Amino acid sequence: MSLAAETGKLQTLGAGLLALGMAVTVGTALAFQHIGGYIPCKLCLEQRLPFYVGVPVAVLALVSSMLKLPPIVTRGLLLVCALLMTWSVYLGGFHSGVEWGWWPGPTDCGVVAAPSGSGSLLEQLDLVIPPSCDEAAGRFLGLSFAGWNVVASVALAAIAYFSAFRKR
Template sequence: MRLPATLANSDLAAACLLTLGMAVIVGSALGFEHLGGYVPCALCLMQRNPYYIGIGVGLAAIIAAALRLPPAVVRGLFLVIAVLMLVGMGLGIYHSGVEWKFWDGPASCSIGATGGATPTNVLEALNSTKAPSCTEATLRVLGLSFAGWNVLTSAGLAAIAIWATVRKRG
């Protein structure tokens, strides 16, 4: 039982766990898009931004913890990750509400296109190709859409980041 206790007290382990978690989540979304053929809507794409930014902050936290920078630096980076994941959770709640018709989505919800090899093809694609509407879930697993699962994963990562921020050191 010594190994889990050591990991629980390690800023480096927490930073690695958070960064890996964010990378797996956004990597899964990219996999569903590029391998599974699920075209994301505008809100889906927006929900990825906290993860993209969070991975960079997580890498900075890994470096800060590995270099044994002052605990305030590492805690500050964990706090930034927590805020990013809470923003991601809020975006997921908003998108889920749009899907369940609790409120209207943004007007840009169905705007999007896939480009071609030349500017002419891109312009043609803008006129003919629309991203899916934000109001329809393209897939539900155990009753939750991608947005719903994003709420849960963002909340879990935010909880880990908050714990890593406020826990006692040493």
């Protein structure tokens, strides 16, 4: 299939699902952080980057499809979404492997000098020690947040590749 092939309802639906799915995925992570109190580690924060870029790209793909812009624009934006979600699969898979102890994580993940005890009580309360990347904050049905990110990213990547290369 060519990226220049005509687009139709499938691309519009795919772009809408991608925008919604990516927003819900990263929104859930942000809710666990800000409402649930889970402090993200360095690798958790990196896993959000494809979504922060992907949501606006998916919205652009949706607008492009609805405005009937040249098919290469819509399909190209959908392909960018697919590549971003593929990157997200890698990031989540890497983090999951670190959590399971299959390979080492970054040396600077969670390594912070302990508070010295000096300074005022308010200054000490402001110090936040990020969690280590090799400890899952929690597991649901056997998967950590990073593992569920892989599941969501695989589904979103499949939608994006299908929408980018499938006939209308």
